[in-house]
Amino acid sequence: MKGIICYFSTTGNTKLACERINSKVDNVEFDYYDITSSEEPNFSEYALIGFATYTDYLEPGKLMTMYMKSIKGNGKPAFVFNTFGQMSGNTLGIMAKTAKESGFKLIEAHSLHVPENYPPLIKNGTTNENFPTSKDLVSFNEFITNLNSISKQLDSGQTVPEKSVRMKISVKLIQKIMGGLNMDEMGVKNVHKNQCVSCGICSKVCPYDAIKMVNDYPVFDESKCESCFTCFNKCPTKSIYTKKLDGIGHYPKPHANLVNKMKEV
Numbered sequence: 001m002k003g004i005i006c007y008f009s010t011t012g013n014t015k016l017a018c019e020r021i022n023s024k025v026d027n028v029e030f031d032y033y034d035i036t037s038s039e040e041p042n043f044s045e046y047a048l049i050g051f052a053t054y055t056d057y058l059e060p061g062k063l064m065t066m067y068m069k070s071i072k073g074n075g076k077p078a079f080v081f082n083t084f085g086q087m088s089g090n091t092l093g094i095m096a097k098t099a100k101e102s103g104f105k106l107i108e109a110h111s112l113h114v115p116e117n118y119p120p121l122i123k124n125g126t127t128n129e130n131f132p133t134s135k136d137l138v139s140f141n142e143f144i145t146n147l148n149s150i151s152k153q154l155d156s157g158q159t160v161p162e163k164s165v166r167m168k169i170s171v172k173l174i175q176k177i178m179g180g181l182n183m184d185e186m187g188v189k190n191v192h193k194n195q196c197v198s199c200g201i202c203s204k205v206c207p208y209d210a211i212k213m214v215n216d217y218p219v220f221d222e223s224k225c226e227s228c229f230t231c232f233n234k235c236p237t238k239s240i241y242t243k244k245l246d247g248i249g250h251y252p253k254p255h256a257n258l259v260n261k262m263k264e265v
C-alpha cells in the first residue's frame with residue numbers, strides 16, 4: 001500500500017523520525033513531501049496520508065497549519081505526528097483538529113520528545129540532547145506498531161476507528177505568558193558581512209520566503225518572518241545574528257544522539 005508523509009522540518013529532527021516511521025511500517029511504502037517545496041503531491045495515488053511537523057511555540061509549525069487548511073481530505077485516512085524539544089503544548093491537538101476540518105479521517109497521532117533546536121534555549125544550556133528517553137522510544141515504537149496494524153486493516157478493507165486528540169486548555173494561558181515575554185519574537189536579523197560567504201542557503205531554506213539575496217548578501221523582510229530560526233540555525237558560517245543571539249545556540253542538523261537512537265528504533 002502507498003502512503004505519503006507531508007512534513008515540515010526546519011533542522012531535520014522531524015524528517016529523521018519520519019524516515020524511521022517509513023522504514024518500520026512494513027505494510028506501507030511512504031513517499032515524502034516537503035511542504036516548503038513547490039511541487040504538490042497527487043493525493044489520489046495514496047491510501048494513507050501522514051502530516052509531520054515540529055512544535056513551534058506550543059503549536060504546529062505555522063506553515064504546516066496553513067498547508068493542512070489548504071487541502072481537501074475527502075475522507076482519506078491520515079495520521080499526525082510531531083517532534084518537540086521541551087513541551088509539545090497543543091501541537092498534536094491542533095493538527096488533529098485541522099486534519100478533521102480538512103476532511104481527513106484521523107487514525108493515529110503521536111508526539112516524540114527529541115533534542116531542542118530553539119536557539120534561545122540552547123544558548124541557556126537547555127539542549128535536551130538526551131531525549132528521547134527509552135520510555136519515549138517505547139511509545140514511539142507502539143505508535144509504529146499501531147500504524148502497521150491499522151494499515152493492514154485498511155488494506156483489507158476493514159473500518160478503522162477514528163482517533164481523537166484532546167486540546168489542553170492550560171496551554172492558552174502559557175502562550176499568553178510567553179507572548180507577554182515576547183518569546184515568539186526573533187527580532188531584527190542582521191548579517192556579519194565579513195563572515196557571510198554569500199552562499200544563499202538562508203534564502204533557500206526560509207520557509208516563508210522572507211529572505212532575498214541582494215548584492216550577494218541576505219536582506220530580511222521582517223513582515224514575512226515567522227521567527228522560525230531556520231536561517232539562523234542553517235547558516236554555515238553563523239553569520240546571521242539578532243540583538244539577543246550572536247554566534248551561539250545553533251542547531252544545524254539532528255543531534256548525533258538522536259541519529260543513533262533512531263537507528264535503534
Ligand SMILES: Cc1cc2nc3c(=O)[nH]c(=O)nc-3n(C[C@H](O)[C@H](O)[C@H](O)COP(=O)(O)O)c2cc1C
Nearest residue numbers: 009010011012013014054055057058085086087117
Ligand atoms: C522557533 C521555534 C519554536 C519552538 N517552540 C517549541 C515549543 O514551544 N515547545 C517545544 O517543545 N519545542 C519547541 N521547539 C523545538 C522544536 O520543536 C524541536 O527541537 C523539533 O524537534 C525541531 O524539529 P525540526 O528539526 O524537524 O524542525 C521550537 C523550535 C523553534 C525553532
